[in-house]
Amino acid sequence: MMPDRKSSLSSTLFDVVVIGAGVVGCAMARRFTLEGARVALVEKACDILDGASKANSAILHTGFDAPVGSIELDCIRKGAEEYRQIHQDMRLPLDAAGAYVVAWNDVEVARLDTLLEQAHRNGISNATLVGQTVLRDNEPHLSDRALAAISVPGEALIDPWSAPYAYLKQALQNGAEVFLKCEVTGGGFAGGEWQLETSRGVLNCRQVINCAGLYGDYVDQAVLGLSDFLITPRKGQFLIFDKAAASLLQAIILPVPTARTKGVVVCRTIFGNLLVGPTADEQQSRDEASTDTASLEGLMQAAIRIIPTLADMPITATYAGLRPATEQKEYRIIPRPDSNWITVGGIRSTGLSAALGIAQHVFAQYRDWGAAHEPLPDPRVPQANILAEQSARAWREGGQGDMICHCELVREAEIRQALTGPLAARSLAGLKRQTRVTMGRCQGFYCSARLTELTDGHFDIPLAKDIKHD
């Protein structure tokens, strides 16, 4: 059935519609745009990065412990490499912290050899075994119980939000379109064209890439009527310690991984805090990312076991994220050439590291099907907001207005800017990701009032209402 013209969301016949504006969708939109395709990105939430991508451990992994020969490994390696190529031009931060995979008991010590061998097979040739003395010299605050480690110098810290924002911004500056609050509900494929039904109207395109993350299987079901996998969200809870704690650690401290999870990480963040997490709890809800008292206390104990002086450090924030896990560890990248559809599902905890690589991988697949575009000869390169603690942030400059968030040193001009443009924040969560406002120690004690004023009329759910005086 042909759609009603009036219900059409756009008159453009897009080459590609990407479903889902998580880190993978944003990277996908960027890659296809740079390769010359007309791209639309659709997202059901009012802000991008509102699902799995809103909470992670913000590490750019090397893939040293990824399964040998996996697509995941290939995408992590390509993704991390591309990030390193583009980060300076796009002003994205990169803290080359390096990592130690620490063995805390004899069983784990015995497993280091196998892990090192895997790292070398995965192409991480500079991974080495280090003994207790080196470990203690380099990380003096680490507990004495640390016995030995594998050093992985290539593991790095990045900004988990400014990166995908920059990917999508680049896509938009070079011709892509984004449709927010736009949920894909169904669609039909005929004559090599898709008519995608969304909550805002119909979109026409030749190719669909499903990057719907926690809802990847639902979208396949809703549009294709089938799904090859089932998402079972795996929740990860995190603790963020005060910025004073960041001086206790240089490298990323990883545990010896198990088959199921990478385990609890302790590392600095690009924003100058210290992060501990995640837990790994399977759940049914795809929306509710709750923290719970017992898990947070457990993380606190884990943190103190790794760095004993954390016992006296205050907590700044707690949060939980949902990873779109499936029945298998491997990514579920499923090309369906007969229906011009590629499902990019089950991108679990390595999505941030692999996103750019996944986009390369999927584009190569698409090109192999015979799609021909001319890559943009001279694409525009956007500059990301500077939010990393060590960078030249806006608070140092004049003419940026009042300091609104005292803990994270966010100026009025930064907030006003984040409330404008095609990716304007439509929720406090979105504004936090773009500016860091309220993400510091006081969690809004000092700045909430000013924020209600500055965001008035901008958010779908307002922070406050006018008082009605009798």
Next chain:
Amino acid sequence: MTDQIDVAIIGSGPSSLSAAIELKALGIARVVVLERDPEAGGIPRHCGHPPFGIREFKRVLTGPQYARKLVATARLVGVEIRTSTTVVEARPDGKLLLATKDGVAEIAPRRVIYATGVRETPRSCRFITGPRPLGVVNTGALQSTVYLQDRTPFERPVIIGTELVSFSAIMTCRHAGIKPVAMIEANEGVTARWPTGLFPRIVGVPLHLGTRLSAILGNRSVTGVEVVDRAGNHRVINCDGVILSGQFTPEVALARCGHLAVDAATKGPVVDQYGRCSDPCYFATGNVLRPVETAGWSWNEGRQTARWVAADLAGDLAPVGAEIEVVAADPVIRYVVPQRLSLAAGSAGMKHLQLRVTRRAKGTLVAMCGDQTLWKMPLNARPERRILVPVGKFTAAGKPVKIELKFIAE
């Protein structure tokens, strides 16, 4: 006016402004107050209710009236108040990095006073179960939203806690037409001093004692809270917001990320009886010393601290030397301040050490030096109530020892 700043005071609440006014009265030439907000006055600016100013002005004022009066007095006596000025770094020997609307600047005052006050503990530190909906705020955020913005984040909140500030939250709600549906207290009694325990009943807010918040409900906005009573019965109270009141903590980020020693118990800077920090260029006064006292108490501390700072500038303060260390060595004793006592100070400086307990405590407070009992005194105390012990009880030890405070239940 010379270029050299004699004293820079960080923060502009009651303790800061009283210190600044007193410093000017003592003849200190250049006193600069550094306030990061666009307006000076500190927390009382958004406590739109009485009573403030009884000790200071012998009148009953609202918070904003009181703040304006303090600011006006300070300006009148020649205190330089720099608003929209954030101290970003506090470095050794008093060097401060400032961020203003024009960019960054450095100043090097002869002395610095921390008067950065306290804030309430946010949700994150309380490890509360549940998602993170909008509508969970501290009293401070509620008050500034109501009194400075004429807005409200909710209409039917639940108030967690029964400290003095919790009742301040009720008054703020009344002003804004907000109707709290419940007030929750984990202990069997109201924390604030009697007879405020009657207050929520008077204004129609049901008080639930012996009831603990077990979860906040609602994905985008608050839809309710789950509470549990002493018997372990869980139930849900429908509401559209949560006020996390009290559980104050000093605002001490600058010191913690800088070079000053911070006490794990008070979470404020470590000071001696002059309020002198581990870097003797820095002093601390008011609520940053410890959570938490009234504006009037903090105002008085500021005035006293000013005298010690003025004496220090004149070279009349006992230099840093042999000290007695005082430690709260019992889980019942939440903190003790000052944590260090200069032996050379004699009877100068603070007259009392301030203590607080973590729970209702009836028994004996014992000061130990190693195995030796120095002294003991009866203790009958409740949480969030001030306990004062004369400094002389400690300095009587006469030599630089570590004194541990312990508690023996009755």
